[in-house]
Amino acid sequence: MDYGIKGRTAIVCAASQGLGKGCALALAREGVDLVINARTADALEATAEEIRRATGVSVRAVAADITSHEGRAVVLAACPDPDILVNNAGGPPIGDFRDWDENAWQSAVNANMITPIMLIRAVVDGMIARRFGRIVNITSRSVKAPLAHLGLSNGARAGLTGFVAGLSRQVAKHNVAINNLLPGPFLTERQIDGLRKLAAKAGQTYEDFLAARVAENPAGRFGTPEEFGKACAFLCSADAGFIIGQNLVIDGGSVNATM
């Protein structure tokens, strides 16, 4: 299937590993030239080189903290007029709501709500003028089915979701499609780190805790960044312009809901 985006340009934030990398690779396989971002320069450049070798597209690596004003400015300077924007950043820490003071909330809201909104604000008028734009925000299944230990994520990402619900309908007539991808469990560094902490709290080994989580997922497994990336590439395809303001849960069926 030809996604019709060969030669387009994309910014993929927080993409040296995990879900962001999965999205970057899938877009590159469709012939999209990339600017990828993460904070750690060496790891980011290694990923950029891996994607160049695998796909032959142009990949520029911009090491910066995307949650800072300065970091976003550097990324946008490298690609001021992207056709595609994939918003992503590190997730907030797990814990109990009593752990999170005002600073913790400011930080979570900045990373998981204000940062993607500022990036959308910077690129959406150019997309409107060029009559093509695809924006995918990586959020979390916690938006749809709150996870008690991820209260910062439940709250901050819900704010982004509400904003996107409104904006996506304002810009759809210009062939600019904004949607959210809601990952469930994917076995990335972040997931492994969280599982280790939860296993320790439950007095279990990481291996036993992981096996129980895998067994309770309807798909009987965790997801892979590669399959997550393919869903992202589809939402960025030329024919996805009628998919507007949606929240696609990719979780193996773990959110137990009819709709």
Ligand SMILES: NC(=O)c1ccc[n+]([C@@H]2O[C@H](COP(=O)([O-])OP(=O)(O)OC[C@H]3O[C@@H](n4cnc5c(N)ncnc54)[C@H](OP(=O)(O)O)[C@@H]3O)[C@@H](O)[C@H]2O)c1
């Ligand atoms: N994995 C899951 O199962 C799952 C489920 C639900 C939601 N999510 C959410 O999906 C997002 C991605 O998760 P993941 O599992 O792919 O994480 P991951 O494997 O830990 O990868 C995180 C990536 O983001 C980069 N990054 C982190 N903070 C950044 C910042 N401030 N500026 C720029 N880059 C930054 C990291 O590189 P540097 O550290 O070098 O910056 C890395 O490339 C997170 O928000 C997470 O909460 C994940």
